[in-house]
Amino acid sequence: MEHGREQTAGSSDVDVLLEAVLAVGRGLELGTTLQRLVQAAADLTGARYAALGILDAESRIGQFLTVGMDAEQVHAVGDYPTGRGILGELIRHPHPLRLHDLTTDPRAAGFPPNHPEMHTFLGVPLRVHGSPFGNLYLTGKRGGGDFTDADQRRIEALAAAASIAVENVRLYDDALLRERWAVASDEISRRLLAGDAPDDVLELVALHAANVARADVAALTVQGQDGLEVRATVGTCDVRGTVMPPDGSFAAEVYDSGLPVVVADAAADPRSSVAFEAAHVTIGPFAALPLGDPGATRGVLSVGRERGRLAFSPVVVDALRAFASQAAVALELAERRRDAEHLAVMRDRDRIARDLHDLAIQRLFATGLGLQGVARRLERAGDTVDAERVASAVDEVDETISLIRTTIRGLQPPAGGDRRVGVRSRVIAEVETASRTLGFAPALRFEGPVDTLVPPTTANHLVAVVRESLSNVARHAHARHVDVLLVAGDAVVLTVSDDGIGIPRTRR
Known part of the structure; x- marks a missing residue:
């Protein structure tokens, strides 16, 4: 009979373990699978509290999934542990660990305020595809007593089975991600080849990057005249046009170095990202990728997930790097199109x-x-009146030739490739504006290469003088004709003359 009871108890343990393994294996979403794993470990051992600490690339706890504490308790405790004390012991020495009272162990680091009371402890490492993935932590065995050898064997068996389930889910996630990645890349490429506006392409890149990476927020920042400027966002308030601080942000660091930055918890990092200040969630996992190679970076693609979610996997980072490259191509094509249009x-x-x-x-x-x-x-025939009229027409032809030559100089690009608006164009614009107030078009002439000889600072004053002079003529002179002559040679001379009433003797 004793043997029968032992066999029945053993069968029951196998059934419980099998049910736990099946529960972990259900579903194809990694986050759900890991949460089921933690719940199954608690059910198998009768633990009041259970947790899974998932390791990041630096062998620290990058994500912490818990069972047994409600949302208010988790919030009251604050930041999840990163791998100190007893929890870090399993990271440094990945072997099962059982303790009667973890609070009295010399390796313990203590608990933060508002943390539930915990004593008995069982920790088991979890490996996936032969590499450390995380650790299962169990404490507070229901009914009192310590965790037993049988509890440890069950969790070790569960961890071995779960490693296969987790690997399958990761492979499935990677396959889906690559499919979404291919579809998104194809659409972006078609839009690029179709010649869509750069801002439209950048919006599309940010949208697909957030979708493929399953990110909550995304932003694209591009170098502008005043610094890094937000050009596209997803999941935040519209902060397009916002200029990033020159330093102290993830985007600024990535832009300066040309190297990507990937962190598990951006909220705990001293660096900040102004593009996500308008987000409705606290950012944890974060990645920032440069647009272009080091030394030729054009901007930064940044994506983030809500704090508490899984960190970005290497496959996701590869996809984001590809999207960043496509954004860089969009900017390069836009610049080349502008150059081609300017050349034309x-x-x-x-x-x-x-x-x-x-x-x-x-x-x-x-x-x-x-x-x-x-x-x-x-003149020889004695017709002086007609001779004067013809001579006047010759003068008009000479002035027209002079005006055309000035126009030709204005059509030619300035030396050094400077694309600033020339003095000639600015003065012409002022004269055309004044003609609406005067009721007639002033006569305008240029002599000498004014765009070349007049420096920018002098040009600003010169244009202001033209504007004010023509304004005074319109308001006070009652003129029917105005001449504007700008001569650039050894000196710059501006002459504005009119046939009006002039300045009264009683007025300065």
């Missing part, structure tokens, strides 16, 4: 300048010579 404009302007010089000026010059001959014949 320059070529067109050069063609117009050549046509004006080779055709228009030559014909005007020939016309002027012909008119001068007519004027001389009229």
Whole structure:
């Protein structure tokens, strides 16, 4: 009879263990599978509290899953442990550990405030694919007493079976991720080849990066005139246009170094990310990838998960690196398109300048010579009135030739590739604006290479003088004609003259 009872008890243990293994093996989502593992370990041993500490790349606890504590208790305790004391003992020496009272063990590091009282302890390492994955921690055996050899064997058997289940789930997750990655990359590539606007492509990259990485937030920052500027976001308030601080942030560090940054808990890191200040969740797992190679970084792709979720796996980081490369290509293509458009404009302007010089000026010059001959014949015939009219027409032709030559110089790109707006264009804009107030167009002439000889600081003052002078003519002179002449040579001389009433003698 005794043997029969032992056999029945043994069968019962096997059934309980088998049920626990089956519970862990159900489902294909890693987070759910790991949570079931912790619950199964607690059920197998009768532990009041159970936890799984998942190790990060630096062999510290990067994620901590618990059973037996409600959300309020977890919040009251605060940050989860990182691997000190007894919990760190299993990390340093990955072998099963049983204690009668962990509070009296010299290796214990104590408990934080508001932590439940715990004494009996059982810890078992968990390996996946032959490598350390984490540790199962059990404490507070129900009914009193210590954890037994049988408890330890059950958890070791559960850990061995769970390692296979966890590996299968990870492989399935990787397969799904690669499928989503391929679909997303194909859409981004088609949009790139179609010539979509850079901001639209960056928005698409951020959206797909968040989706593939199963991230809660994502942001793309690109170097602008004032620093790193947020150009696309997912999962946050609209902070596009926000300029990142020059240092002290993940994005700034990645942009300066050109190297990726991946952390398990961004909230506990002294660095910050302004792009996620508007997020509705506290960021834990975080990854920031450079757009481009070191030394040629164009921006940063940042993604984050809510604190408490699993850290980003190497496969996810590889996918994010590919998305960052596509964002860099989008920016590169946009820059090349802008350069091509600018080059096309320059070529067109050069063609117009050549046509004006080779055709228009030559014909005007020939016309002027012909008119001068007519004027001389009229003078010899004694028709001085018509001779003066023809001479005036010749002067108009000369002024037109001078204006065309000035226009030709303006069409030619400035030396050194400087694309700033020239003085000539700014003065023309001021004269055109004043014509609406005056009721007629002032006559405008340039002499000399004004765009080349007038420095930027002087140009600002010069444009202001033109604006104020024309404003005074419109308000006070009652003029019918205004001449504006800008001469650039050894000195820069601006002359604004009109046929108005002038300044009264009683006014300065």
